[in-house]
Amino acid sequence: MSTDAKEVMVEVRRVTKTFDEFTAVSDVSLEIRAGEFITLLGPSGCGKTTLLRMISGFETPTQGQIFIAGQDVTHDPPYRRDANQVFQSYALFPHMTVKENIGFGLRMKKVPKSEAQERVREAIAMVSLGGMEDRKPSQLSGGQRQRVALARAIVCRPKVLLLDEPLSALDAKLRHAMQVELKHLQQKLGITFVFVTHDQEEALTMSDRIAVINQGKVEQLGDATAIYHQPKTTFVANFIGQANILEGRVVSRAGRKVTLRLEGGPEVTLLADDLPDDATTAMISVRPEKILIRKQREESDNVFEAEIAEEIFKGATDQLMLRTPGGLELWAVVANESARQATVHKGDKVFCHLHFDDIVVVQGN
Amino acid sequence: MTPTAGLPDTRGAERAPGLRGWLLMAPLLAWLGAFVIAPTLIMLVYSFCDRDELGQVVFTFSWSNYTRVFDPTYLKILLKSVYYAAITTAICLVVGYPVAYWVGRAPERVRNKLLALIMIPFWTSFLIRTYAWMTILKSEGPLNSLLLYLGMISTPLDILYTPTAVVIGLVYSYLPFMILPIYGSVEKLDNALVEAAFDLGAGPVRAFASVIAPLTRPGIVAGVMLVFIPAIGMFAITDLMGGARVPMIGNVIQNQFGQARDWPFGAALGMTVLLLFAATFWLTTKKDPSAT
Numbered sequence: 001m002s003t004d005a006k007e008v009m010v011e012v013r014r015v016t017k018t019f020d021e022f023t024a025v026s027d028v029s030l031e032i033r034a035g036e037f038i039t040l041l042g043p044s045g046c047g048k049t050t051l052l053r054m055i056s057g058f059e060t061p062t063q064g065q066i067f068i069a070g071q072d073v074t075h076d077p078p079y080r081r082d083a084n085q086v087f088q089s090y091a092l093f094p095h096m097t098v099k100e101n102i103g104f105g106l107r108m109k110k111v112p113k114s115e116a117q118e119r120v121r122e123a124i125a126m127v128s129l130g131g132m133e134d135r136k137p138s139q140l141s142g143g144q145r146q147r148v149a150l151a152r153a154i155v156c157r158p159k160v161l162l163l164d165e166p167l168s169a170l171d172a173k174l175r176h177a178m179q180v181e182l183k184h185l186q187q188k189l190g191i192t193f194v195f196v197t198h199d200q201e202e203a204l205t206m207s208d209r210i211a212v213i214n215q216g217k218v219e220q221l222g223d224a225t226a227i228y229h230q231p232k233t234t235f236v237a238n239f240i241g242q243a244n245i246l247e248g249r250v251v252s253r254a255g256r257k258v259t260l261r262l263e264g265g266p267e268v269t270l271l272a273d274d275l276p277d278d279a280t281t282a283m284i285s286v287r288p289e290k291i292l293i294r295k296q297r298e299e300s301d302n303v304f305e306a307e308i309a310e311e312i313f314k315g316a317t318d319q320l321m322l323r324t325p326g327g328l329e330l331w332a333v334v335a336n337e338s339a340r341q342a343t344v345h346k347g348d349k350v351f352c353h354l355h356f357d358d359i360v361v362v363q364g365n
Numbered sequence: 366m367t368p369t370a371g372l373p374d375t376r377g378a379e380r381a382p383g384l385r386g387w388l389l390m391a392p393l394l395a396w397l398g399a400f401v402i403a404p405t406l407i408m409l410v411y412s413f414c415d416r417d418e419l420g421q422v423v424f425t426f427s428w429s430n431y432t433r434v435f436d437p438t439y440l441k442i443l444l445k446s447v448y449y450a451a452i453t454t455a456i457c458l459v460v461g462y463p464v465a466y467w468v469g470r471a472p473e474r475v476r477n478k479l480l481a482l483i484m485i486p487f488w489t490s491f492l493i494r495t496y497a498w499m500t501i502l503k504s505e506g507p508l509n510s511l512l513l514y515l516g517m518i519s520t521p522l523d524i525l526y527t528p529t530a531v532v533i534g535l536v537y538s539y540l541p542f543m544i545l546p547i548y549g550s551v552e553k554l555d556n557a558l559v560e561a562a563f564d565l566g567a568g569p570v571r572a573f574a575s576v577i578a579p580l581t582r583p584g585i586v587a588g589v590m591l592v593f594i595p596a597i598g599m600f601a602i603t604d605l606m607g608g609a610r611v612p613m614i615g616n617v618i619q620n621q622f623g624q625a626r627d628w629p630f631g632a633a634l635g636m637t638v639l640l641l642f643a644a645t646f647w648l649t650t651k652k653d654p655s656a657t
């Protein structure tokens with residue numbers, strides 16, 4: 001990857017956090033590069049916020065260390081760290097105007113008044129809040145508050161900006177607009193963003209890299225395409241997008257080529273690089289949209305027959321449940337190319353085609 | 366700073382009480398009318414009256430009672446009472462705020478227990494607690510014995526029947542009235558706001574001055590009024606712990622209605638103190654920037 005050469009901005013080194021008996025973050029190591037947009041993605045309660053709060057300094061790791069720009073900050077209080085946080089609830093000071101809120105960090109850092117005023121004005125322009133300078137937070141809409149929170153953090157020009165589900169309180173449309181805006185802002189400022197979300201689509205849209213977290217552990221770290229196309233575990237495959245998780249017995253093996261007999265289904269051949277030599281069974285993930293469905297048999301790495309047991313109209317796509325003669329059920333998605341002439345229907349016998357590359361071996365959880 | 370004309374703040378919009386509201390308030394209004402407003406009006410009338418040699422109230426109209434209030438003797442006592450009440454309030458604030466903050470930030474399950482601990486002393490009668498303090502403070506009491514034993518003093522301190530004893534008694538009695546309203550404000554304070562202040566580079570002192578104190582101001586104002594106002598008029602503690610040596614305005618007023626049998630003058634003193642309370646109230650609530 002091209003960014004490999006860049007310096008590490010935040011390093012989380014073997015960090016564990018336990019509350020009483022409960023382990024919220026378990027032996028996590030993470031290197032975040034300067035200028036990178038990294039997303040911590042995972043279901044509710046998996047430890048995203050806890051991990052973020054250890055970087056910002058509101059929680060102290062039970063074990064392990066945190067470095068920001070090469071300095072060990074594990075035991076530094078938040079006000080001595082060169083990182084700012086955008087809170088999920090925005091946490092705007094209700095007794096201060098928009099301008100005072102945004103200027104707060106600069107006042108605390110004793111930035112000279114004229115410079116501070118200039119920077120506040122710049123930040124207000126950057127988040128398009130012109131004309132609202134003297135309003136109180138209670139006089140703003142949710143989206144405007146969100147912008148104030150963002151401006152209040154970036155005006156401090158931190159090395160790292162930590163964002164804990166900053167868009168979750170916005171409606172879908174505003175949220176999409178803000179996703180794009182945030183990404184542009186991040187590229188423009190070149191600040192390292194650590195973004196927390198449980199929304200996989202948001203993560204795929206915005207991130208340079210995604211750390212998928214499950215039960216306090218990083219399951220997989222990689223860019224969006226790698227996470228989507230090469231999930232390493234059933235959890236990652238299921239959490240990001242949809243997946244058919246299938247189990248099969250190894251029936252033959254020739255170099256990288258492995259043939260599996262799926263439970264109650266056909267045989268499929270795939271390219272397995274990391275399947276152990278002595279493995280007798282394997283779990284695979286197949287994305288629904290990668291199953292090519294045709295009425296006629298075509299040339300492909302894998303072809304098997306199935307019947308369409310269920311057809312669900314989803315607008316741009318149709319979701320199909322396929323059932324093989326042996327009783328294996330799996331989901332496929334086809335584009336709705338023409339309203340007048342759908343290609344396949346419920347009850348049709350069809351041929352399913354699958355490329356080697358579209359079958360990924362995953363580990364169970 | 367005042368917000369420019371913007372969106373109307375619809376939250377907390379005031380509305381007229383309506384019939385149902387008046388009905389709900391009726392018992393309170395009746396109570397206030399019978400036991401607060403009526404007696405106050407009676408006092409107001411008395412304060413302009415005179416008295417005969419036997420102490421009977423003679424209904425005339427004169428300002429003489431009020432001119433007497435501003436006699437240097439009484440004025441000095443009044444100012445002294447305000448002074449001790451102010452010291453008491455300041456000590457209660459300095460001691461009470463950290464306690465209230467600590468209790469308000471404690472985990473929910475221990476909060477109520479801590480509050481109960483603060484209130485437990487009030488299960489005992491006020492007089493008993495005051496006599497207990499007198500016992501502690503007297504020259505052969507446990508405090509002096511301890512200090513003597515530790516060698517910190519060589520002769521017993523004379524604390525009882527001094528202004529110090531009065532202030533100790535006042536602080537002890539009124540501290541919970543400072544703690545409880547501040548606790549109420551602290552409990553409502555969103556922790557994310559405190560964290561945001563720290564996050565933006567404020568150390569503990571600046572976070573307190575710029576965020577925590579302004580946002581808990583309603584509790585501070587209520588606490589100050591709940592301590593300062595009654596402390597001015599307190600007479601039982603000054604009587605018992607100050608002896609006759611530290612007369613306060615409350616003692617003077619009590620005396621007029623008691624031994625001196627000069628109700629009109631007592632009433633005039635009372636009305637003056639009432640005006641003082643009203644002024645304090647007005648000053649402390651006049652501008653509240655975070656009227657949320």
Ligand SMILES: Nc1ncnc2c1ncn2[C@@H]1O[C@H](COP(=O)(O)OP(=O)(O)OP(=O)(O)O)[C@@H](O)[C@H]1O
Nearest residue numbers: 019022024042043044045046047048049050051198
């Ligand atoms: N102060 C605390 N005391 C005890 N347990 C805690 C504390 N903070 C978090 N936890 C627990 O740690 C786990 C992880 O919490 P965390 O807030 O990091 O989750 P999250 O991934 O941010 O979830 P969400 O998406 O719901 O915000 C949860 O099970 C939570 O109950």
Ligand SMILES: [Mg+2]
Nearest residue numbers: 048049050164
């Ligand atoms: Mg969270």
